[in-house]
Amino acid sequence: MKVQELSEIVNGRVVGDGETQIVRIADLEQARKGEIAYVDDEKFMPAAHESRASCLIVRDREKFSSNRTLIEVSNPKLAFALIGEALHPTDREPSIHPTAVVAETADVSPTAYIGPHVTIGAYVTVGDKCVLHPNVVLYDGVTIGNRVILHAGVCIGADGFGYVRHELGYQKFPQIGTVVIEDDVEMGAYTCVDRAALGRTRIGRGTKLDNMVHVGHNCDIGERVVIAAQTGISGSVVIEDDCVIGGQVGFGDHTRVQKGAIIGSKAGILPGKIVRPGVWWGIPVQPLDxxxxxxxxxxxxxxxxxxxxxxxxxxxxxxxxxxxx
Amino acid sequence: MKVQELSEIVNGRVVGDGETQIVRIADLEQARKGEIAYVDDEKFMPAAHESRASCLIVRDREKFSSNRTLIEVSNPKLAFALIGEALHPTDREPSIHPTAVVAETADVSPTAYIGPHVTIGAYVTVGDKCVLHPNVVLYDGVTIGNRVILHAGVCIGADGFGYVRHELGYQKFPQIGTVVIEDDVEMGAYTCVDRAALGRTRIGRGTKLDNMVHVGHNCDIGERVVIAAQTGISGSVVIEDDCVIGGQVGFGDHTRVQKGAIIGSKAGILPGKIVRPGVWWGIPVQPLDxxxxxxxxxxxxxxxxxxxxxxxxxxxxxxxxxxxx
Amino acid sequence: MKVQELSEIVNGRVVGDGETQIVRIADLEQARKGEIAYVDDEKFMPAAHESRASCLIVRDREKFSSNRTLIEVSNPKLAFALIGEALHPTDREPSIHPTAVVAETADVSPTAYIGPHVTIGAYVTVGDKCVLHPNVVLYDGVTIGNRVILHAGVCIGADGFGYVRHELGYQKFPQIGTVVIEDDVEMGAYTCVDRAALGRTRIGRGTKLDNMVHVGHNCDIGERVVIAAQTGISGSVVIEDDCVIGGQVGFGDHTRVQKGAIIGSKAGILPGKIVRPGVWWGIPVQPLDxxxxxxxxxxxxxxxxxxxxxxxxxxxxxxxxxxxx
Missing domain, CATH: 1.20.5 (Single alpha-helices involved in coiled-coils or other helix-helix interfaces)
Known part of the structure; x- marks a missing residue:
């Protein structure tokens, strides 16, 4: 694509030759002819000046010599991501791999991509343009929104972990609820979201979970929440919109994290705790300061x-x- | 089913109309006509009084108005779980999914359910009424008891993590032992139990493991042990009967946890430590108080x-x- | 095999009857006729004297009675491991299981073993004598060296966890790099190595990862590194050669661990930290002392x-x- 075309995607201003052909994104140091890179931090300016990229995405054209081809935008990293998507589309040809097992009663959008060895249970719904990588398992009755990306082995709707102790051992508590994954969610490999005991477990629109995150039964995770790898969330936890959660964090059951709170990696939250907006860390969590x-x-x-x-x-x-x- | 029939399952006492038809379990607030709910805590009494459930399972009939249909029992939550099982049987039609790969020498009970993409290695035994969800992997030679439930991707019998350092790197230590999973065990998605180096790794009868638990080689986990998600157990750890272990706990190798001990989430136990009965927490663990x-x-x-x-x-x-x- | 033959494998010295037939390795206490065990610690000497093994691998023949058949070596545990490999070869017949899905453009060595339900994406390379256990997933374009062992469900090359926040939510940052796994690496079940955003994620020669380890995008893990179960490594972390990392450790992004450093289980390393050689523990890590x-x-x-x-x-x-x- 031409620099001019790429610039239009991100509402940028072209400096230099808008006809320059770009075939690939790259980082400043590795970039070569035909590649585009970005600079969004003063500390990378020396690397930017030395970069052999054919075009740079920058915040301020004034800092570059006049023979550079630039795209000037207010958020270079975001522009780079959008241009990357245009140059390297990750859309997959809609299809259901022949090794996938899809229940007759499942409702899978014809625009979805269903990879090898995926299992989709009865009465499951999978929305438009979803991408289900190999070995994803959707238990019966779960609902997946539109444009959801599930990486290898994501498991939605396994039984929650609930038992009642009696004299002889443990009686399984019924796990007959469901799971709802809203639009534009992405989940990393082997992340698990358990079905509700009764009712539903929810992952809100635009939320992103990294690899091997565990979400227990009856949790309600809001919109645009980001959760890093290996974090574990016990049952009935509420995480409100726009929270950012580090890796290896542990949530006791019935915790509530209020809108926009940030929790550092490896933090531990006691059962029933309400975490107010702000930045938190430690075991048990306390305000960062x-x-x-x-x-x-x-x-x-x-x-x-x-x-x-x-x-x-x-x-x-x-x-x-x-x-x- | 009729209230009278459900009551008989749990040895309860019917108050009101035993002929009332019940089709589903539900929680107090969501319950509607044809549904049954339970109350086991004083704090839920207001919700109980307002509940539209057709029948309530309660500890003490005296606290309810005379026009309610009730089942009175000493442990309402347990009764609810048992009634839930009766109303929503989770038994699966015995079958081996055509995509499952079962070694010729494996001995799988004709009453077991083997889901899609399951792999069962050579000389494996799978007992009666087991349920193996999609993608379960049983390596060669492991033994699974009766009524065992393995959720998606459970992996039994992968090699333990053992190497001998030498001048040039690491030599793999032989991992030629096995794994024995006893009756009535349930394991959450992606939980892994490694085979013993020599001898066997054991998970005792009635023990319940949540998602993504790691059990190292040569561990001996007793009966009726409960372990929450993402806990990691190093090699040669012994956890005696009736222990309760939180999530994200880490056990150093050769630890022994004595009968009935309770360990809080995220605790860390040093190698070789003996944890006596009682409640423990922290890194390294100490008595809770x-x-x-x-x-x-x-x-x-x-x-x-x-x-x-x-x-x-x-x-x-x-x-x-x-x-x- | 005969004791004499086994001794030659490890450059040992036979004491007693070199013609004794050995069929199996075992530990001191369980060993019976036809079995071989080892002693490498004074505290096991009583068990050694009582062992019924047909042959013992020992450091010093002088400590045993003259009627024992022994193999004397300087490192009995290493010799035991090598002899175990000879007696119980784990090599698998080269083959691709009919349920595996291998892209046409993938280059899989004819000497590799590819297990059931494995998925190998486009332009992947798998080297000689690799063993891929069931459900391994290799995303497009990753490179696997020679003699690599990947246990069940290992996932190589899923997208790294990178997004750019904007007014309406999160834009996925391109994850178009790759992963290189060098020779003689072994990974436990469900370990995940994400592809680089740009460039490559690398696991160095002879490195061993336990179960459920998470390696983020753009990490560079050196040679002969050992990482125990459930450790999580954020993006762009460098771990130099010969490091030993415990279980459930968490690494902030852009950490660097210098050659040979040892980090205890459950430790936490802050983003950008440089960990010098030595032994470290705690959250945040500090020198062990x-x-x-x-x-x-x-x-x-x-x-x-x-x-x-x-x-x-x-x-x-x-x-x-x-x-x-």
């Missing part, structure tokens, strides 16, 4: 002990002296 | 530092004065 | 608080007295 102060103080522990010992000694001397006195 | 006290003290650290500083100042004054004196 | 001291001090917190309180009291008395004086 508080956690940092606590950490700093923990590193002073040895010093504090030494100080206490010294104070004890001084006081003992004073006390002894007083007694003598 | 002790851990809570430590946490409380950690939140006092800033205060302690300020106090020490103040004491230092007072003492300095006293010392100066004494010197003058 | 320092972490241990901090832990010891944390257990003294209650004591410290009591001590401070007492000092305060003594000082108050001294101050009061002075004022009176």
């Amino acid at each position: 508080q956690y940092k102060r606590m950490n700093a103080n923990m590193n002073k522990l040895a010093e504090m002990r030494a100080e206490i010992k010294q104070l004890r000694q001084l006081i003992d001397e004073l006390v002894t002296e007083r007694q003598k006195g | 002790q851990y809570k006290r430590m946490n409380a003290n950690m939140n006092k650290l800033a205060e302690m530092r300020a106090e020490i500083k103040q004491l230092r100042q007072l003492i300095d004054e006293l010392v100066t004065e004494r010197q003058k004196g | 320092q972490y241990k001291r901090m832990n010891a001090n944390m257990n003294k917190l209650a004591e410290m608080r009591a001590e401070i309180k007492q000092l305060r009291q003594l000082i108050d008395e001294l101050v009061t007295e002075r004022q009176k004086g």
